[in-house]
Amino acid sequence: MKKIDLTQDLNPQQAEAVLHQKGPLLIIAGAGSGKTRVITHRVAHLILELGVPSYNILAVTFTNKAAGEMKQRVEKILQQANFDLGLPLVATFHSFCVRILRADIDKLAIERSFTIYDDKDSLSLIKKIVKKMGLEEDINIKQVASYIDKAKNNLWTSADLRANSSYHLADKITQIYAEYQRELKAADGLDFGDLISRTVELFQKFPDVLDKYQERFKYIMVDEYQDTNEAQYVLTNLLAQKYRNLVVVGDDDQAIYSWRGANIQNILSFEDDFPEAKVVKLEQNYRSTQNILDAAWQVICKNSGRKEKKLWTEQGRGDLISLVECFSEVDEGERIIGQIEDLILERRARYRDFALLYRTNAQSRVLEEAFLRHGIPYQIIGGVKFYARKEVKDIIAYLRLLLNENDVVSLLRVINVPPRKIGEKTIETVQNFANTQGLSFWQALLRTEEIDSLGPQTKVAISRFVEVVLSLRKEASKLAVSSLVRQVIERSGYKKMLMAEATEENKDRMGNLEELLSVAKKYDQMDRPDGLLLFLEEVALVSDLDNMEEGKNGVILMTLHNAKGLEFPYVFVTGMEEELFPHFNSLDDAAALEEERRLCYVGMTRAKKKLFLTLARSRLIYGTTKNNEPSRFLLDISPDLLQGAFVGSLDAVSNYSTDDEYSQEPEYMDINAGDLVSHPTFGRGKVVSVQGGVATVSFDNDKYGVKRLALSVAPLEKEKDF
DNA sequence: TATATAGTGTTTTTT
């Protein structure tokens, strides 16, 4: 083994955290303060200097991306030291729990090959139950889903949920929750919340199992601790209570997941939970310029109950923050692209150095269209997720059914996909038969011959479907995963259905299934059918963020939530308007507004070199045009940090506009795509497109190229002769 | 009884 200095280049606070040996430690890590570095170096320090076996160390994160990065960096340090005695376990909360449950969940009378239900699966199960209970009229399914989710995050039983609800349908919701849990268990299915809460249940009911893991994971680290919910908090504390070597890292200013049950109190009261805890604050920032940090601080300091901290950097003030005020959402896209192209010319930045962040996924559409118009490469993260697409989910449902015949959600999803004349009535009849005979739905399907009320054609249709599943199930233990997936696509009739009509849409869907096949290939070398189980696990737990192509040279578009933990040289926080950001649904709730503020802080602190804040004075939302005020967050930033503040001019036009001009309906010139125009500065040009009061004009003089001009202010004239 | 088709509404954020 080679000796390496793990505290080299660390500041005193970082070094203190890295050298921490035993007992609880709270690391308050401001944005860009070298947090990952501290965690990885501390892991290496435990292993290399203190001789702790890797096997005894656990690091928990929230995203696969963070876990992967951490794993890689630890591996690199250990390699440098020529250490080759294994790596510590780095996992997300969810994958960690799956691991434990696969080993011991049979103790809770659930199959170890359980199926993981995503939120869509659980929604369809809730729907089925609501229907069964005849409550469709009075119950909002999504609302019930969120109540159930909340209950699980808080480790509530249905009785607890009842006690904690004042809603007038609380009794009904409580019943649905109880029934949902019963059905989930019968299906050997676990939803996301269950992954955590069942693990807690296992630990609480079987102290020997808990003890096994306490002995194994003597050193525990939890990243993004401010985002833990009650269930994750209890889980962490159970695991850590024996040896108390718990290091939690987080930043209360970056808590943005309360809507998913995260409880900011977990980090704020760590010192009460562990009075012997040491606390380290990391306030030196290595990412951004001082201007960016100051502006971000001016936004976040308005929140109450923060752990006071103020980030600083040695990197100097840097550029001012650009405030880009646009006429419309279309204009916003165009102006952002103008800025990107300017910077690429001036500073030789690449497309991948830019990120566009937005509050809601819906905003991505218009921005995407702008990138398409200009032929600029881009990557959208999130939105409609790959694994959530219909055709992908359908094939996955077949695969799940092969491993778990009790999985009713998957069964009901595919029983008539492609259409095989097994409709609603038939399903109802079979379900009734199953209920009276005390059978599962699948078992009932196997005995349809005994159901007198079904017609002969229907019985044939069912037995054909059953045959397909049974024969594929036999293959599952023989074939490599990708071959099996191919078999499913073909023998289910899915391929035939898509090939029947060669529309663009169907070609796309086939393409998506090919992509699914290529993911499946990764599991071909594994034992069967374990490979299939692991493939389905990846599909259930992976997020779109994990599929971000690191090497691709394209501008990145994502929600502010997705951007946490990432950094980019140039960041645009878009849609800085009241009712959009802060979002409409947060306006009457002080706590929600504080979270919006934190979200803004997270977005701003992603920027390394330059930050752009953009807003549209008019925006089309669900078919109606809204003229929202500039976001209150913009008003919190002092003007001397800003450039281009509220001048309301487009880059090609030097006219100043007052707020008054905006309140009037702008008078657009009669200019359309294809028209020839002239401009006093840029000369002659041709109009490429007109949208949202903005004309895109391609000027004859190559020096000016393509410009975007607001029709209400640009001194454009229509050319009459050619 | 099952299916095809057209029309409508949805969306705040997601492991």
Add this chain to the structure above:
DNA sequence: ACACTATATA
């Protein structure tokens, strides 16, 4: 882009 609904047709 998807889910859901209403309606016509086999």
